[in-house]
Amino acid sequence: MKLGKKALEALQAEIDGQLKPGDELIVAGPVAAEGTAWIAENYHDRLREVFSERFLEDAGKLPEVYGTGMKKENNKVWKMAEASGASARYLMGEGGFLSALWKMAEASGVGLSADLRSVPIRQETIEICEIFDVNPYKLLSGGSILLGIQGGDAFVQELRREGIMAAVIGQTNSRNDRLLYSGGNARYLERPAEDEWKRLNINR
Incomplete structure (x- = not known):
């Protein structure tokens, strides 16, 4: 179902x-670092039965150590992307990577293909999310940025030289299809549902 005019304008304002057809999609900063830290803090006792205290400390510091910055005005990647001529930028938050991807595509009226296996993510996030059957790509991702740019590989190398986890994860096109790949499987990108951290919070 297409968004109404006001809803689309509100989304575009975010x-x-x-995005333009032919842009390469880049994720800078590991996704779900913010959500991982939240789970590590709020479910510490349960996680302590599985993981070491050092592991949980590291998980709690993920946004601080690997995030690119929660606010645009002091976000290095945000400024670097602007200087490199990025077509579009989005600072992730609730709903995580998949929400950000849908919002950017919908606001720009483009199709895309993206590979989940290429999305930067920390091992701490994967392991903690497995404990709670949480989808890390739908989890709080403040401090990660999704952007579209021409010459994505060169920009990724620039980010990595600055010590920032980053990868080209897909490309936009002029069609309507928005496809997510994982291994040999493909599925359509769906309109974002509720962030996984909210589901966990309700069940605490």
């Missing part, structure tokens, strides 16, 4: 710029 995005800096607009």
